Amino acid sequence: MTARAIIDLDAFRHNVRVLAAIAAPSATMLAVKANAYGHGMLELAPIALESGASSLAVLDIPAALALREAGVTAPLFAWLHGLKSDFGAAARAGVELGVSSVHELEAIEAARPGHPVRVHLKIDTGLHRNGASPEEWPALVTAALAAEKRGAVTVFGAWSHLADASEEEDAAALAALHEAIAVAEALGARFSMVHLAASSAGIRMPEARLDLVRFGIAAYGISPFDDITGRELGLIAVMTLVTTVTSVEAGAATIGVGFGDGLAGGALPRAEAWAGGARARILSIGVDESVIEAHNLSVGDEVVLFGTGDAGEPTAEEWANWADSIGDEIVVRIAQRVERVYTD
Amino acid sequence: MAGLLREARLSAFRLRSNLRAIADSGASVVDLRADAYGHGFRRVLDESRSFGFTKFQVSPGQTLPPGAMTAPDGVPVYEGVLTLVGEVVAVKALPAGSRISYGYTYRTVADSTVALVGLGYADGLPRLGSSRATASTGGRSGTVAGRIAMDQFVLDLGDGEATVGDEVVVWDADRAQEWSALARRSTLDLFAGLGHRVHRRWLDEGQAST
Numbered sequence: 001m002t003a004r005a006i007i008d009l010d011a012f013r014h015n016v017r018v019l020a021a022i023a024a025p026s027a028t029m030l031a032v033k034a035n036a037y038g039h040g041m042l043e044l045a046p047i048a049l050e051s052g053a054s055s056l057a058v059l060d061i062p063a064a065l066a067l068r069e070a071g072v073t074a075p076l077f078a079w080l081h082g083l084k085s086d087f088g089a090a091a092r093a094g095v096e097l098g099v100s101s102v103h104e105l106e107a108i109e110a111a112r113p114g115h116p117v118r119v120h121l122k123i124d125t126g127l128h129r130n131g132a133s134p135e136e137w138p139a140l141v142t143a144a145l146a147a148e149k150r151g152a153v154t155v156f157g158a159w160s161h162l163a164d165a166s167e168e169e170d171a172a173a174l175a176a177l178h179e180a181i182a183v184a185e186a187l188g189a190r191f192s193m194v195h196l197a198a199s200s201a202g203i204r205m206p207e208a209r210l211d212l213v214r215f216g217i218a219a220y221g222i223s224p225f226d227d228i229t230g231r232e233l234g235l236i237a238v239m240t241l242v243t244t245v246t247s248v249e250a251g252a253a254t255i256g257v258g259f260g261d262g263l264a265g266g267a268l269p270r271a272e273a274w275a276g277g278a279r280a281r282i283l284s285i286g287v288d289e290s291v292i293e294a295h296n297l298s299v300g301d302e303v304v305l306f307g308t309g310d311a312g313e314p315t316a317e318e319w320a321n322w323a324d325s326i327g328d329e330i331v332v333r334i335a336q337r338v339e340r341v342y343t344d
Numbered sequence: 345m346a347g348l349l350r351e352a353r354l355s356a357f358r359l360r361s362n363l364r365a366i367a368d369s370g371a372s373v374v375d376l377r378a379d380a381y382g383h384g385f386r387r388v389l390d391e392s393r394s395f396g397f398t399k400f401q402v403s404p405g406q407t408l409p410p411g412a413m414t415a416p417d418g419v420p421v422y423e424g425v426l427t428l429v430g431e432v433v434a435v436k437a438l439p440a441g442s443r444i445s446y447g448y449t450y451r452t453v454a455d456s457t458v459a460l461v462g463l464g465y466a467d468g469l470p471r472l473g474s475s476r477a478t479a480s481t482g483g484r485s486g487t488v489a490g491r492i493a494m495d496q497f498v499l500d501l502g503d504g505e506a507t508v509g510d511e512v513v514v515w516d517a518d519r520a521q522e523w524s525a526l527a528r529r530s531t532l533d534l535f536a537g538l539g540h541r542v543h544r545r546w547l548d549e550g551q552a553s554t
Contacts (some may be wrong), residue, residue: 002404034466034494035540059495062347080462080495082431083509086346100434103508128444129460129498130434165448259533260378260403266472266528287377287536288403325471328494332466336540337379337405 003243003257011236020052026209031216033059038332064095087111109152120157123180125173141184157193199224222327240307253294262333267322274304274313348462349431362421363395375418377403378536424517430463432510445490459506464495468538470527
C-alpha cells in the first residue's frame, strides 16, 4: 500500500465549530484556498458551511468557479488576480472580489459584469503585499464609488492582512485599518463588511475580529502560533498521513512514502515516524520510499508520518519544527498522487 | 486560463538533448518516477520511446503501455528542462527600511521597487527560500523579500522596475540549484513538489518534431 492521507471530517467539523464560536458574534469565513490546504476543497467546503462558516475564502477566481460548479451557493471571496483573470466569469458566478488597485477595478468594469459585483477594497496596513498604500487609498475608494454609481460594483467590504509580527505591530495595523475606513467614509463609502483577522488574531485579538474572521490553518487542526499546539487550543489535526512497511532489513524498514508524496526532506535528520507503537527515526527520504530505524516490524505494518498526536505519533507541527517551516507548508505540500481517504 | 499565470514551461529541445546524451552514454533505463519529477509522465515517456528507450523506472500507480517495461536504476533526464514562471500581481515603491511579509522579518535596505508575485509554497516554492532565494523579471534579478506565503511572495527589485502582469522567472536551470540548496532538497525533489495549480506547458521551440 502506498501513502494515504486520511481526512477526518469530524475533526474538521469540530474545529470549524470551535473557531466559529470563538469568533461569534463576528462571522466566520473559512479559507479553503490551495485545495483546502491540501485536504480537498470540494469535500471540505460543504462541511465548513454546515459547521458555522457563512462564507469561503478561495484566493482566486478558478477555485471559486470550481466550487460554484460543485453546487456551492454560499458567498465566495477571491482576492488574488492576474492580467488574465476572468472577472466576467466571476461576476456571473456571484463571486465577491478583493480589489487592491484602480487597474483591478477597471478590469472588473471592462468585463461588463451585467450586474454590480461585490468588491472588498484592500488597504495595505504594513504587510506590503497586496492592498492600496495609505497614499493610494483615497483614489481607490473614489474610483470604486464612481464604479458603483455606474452600476459596475457594489462597495461591500474593506479589509487587510495582519503580519502577526507582535501584539504592538498588529495593534498598529488595526489602527491603520480604522483610519483608512474613516478616510473612506469621509469620501462617502459605507462598508457592510470590515475584516482583518485570520486564525491567529481571530483567536488572540478580539478587537481585530470586526465583522468577520477569516480562519484558515486552525480549522485544519494546526496551531497558527509557535508557543502552543493545535491540540492545546482544543483543535484536532484533520490530516493523518499513513503508509505501510514494504520491506525490512536489520534494524531498518523501508516504508512506502517519499518526497514524491510531498514528504518534507528538509525535516531530516530530526524527522520521526510512528511505527509498531513507538517513534522511529527517519534515516532517508527517497522518491517513493523512505527508510526508518526500526526493529520488530513486518512487511505490511502501518506507519504513521503525522496525525493528531493522540497515540504518540508526530504532528504536522512537529514536522514543521524539524523542517524549519510551518504546519501549513507540511500539509499543503502533500502531493496530489496521495489518495485522500475521507472518514466520518 | 481564467486565473493567475503559474506555469512550468518545459523545453522539449532540452529533454531531447538530455535523452540523446544518456542514450550515447549507454544508459538504457529512464527514471519516470513522481510524474517524471513533475514534468509529466506521459510526455517524457513518449519522448523517451521516440529515442528508442523501452525500460523505465516508475512509481507505484504509474502504468506503462505495451512494449515498455519497468526496470531499476533509471537515469533522470530533467536537467534544465523546466522553467517556473509566475506573474507580477502588484508593484510598490517602498522607502528604505520598509518591512515586508509575515513576521516583518525583512527590511528593504534602500528605496526599493517590490513586486508581489502570485506563487507560494502551495505551488512548490520552498518556504526555506524566504529572504534568501532570488527570482528575475525583465532580465533583472531580485531577492525574495520576507517570508514566502502559501500563494504569493514579494520580490525586492531594488532600483529596478516592474509592471503588473510582467512574467517572473523563479526557477530556471541555475536558480533551481540555488533554491534546492536553500531548501535542503534535490532539484528533482523541488520539481516533484510543484503544486497542482501550476500549469505545465511544453515548448517545442521549432526543433525536432514531436
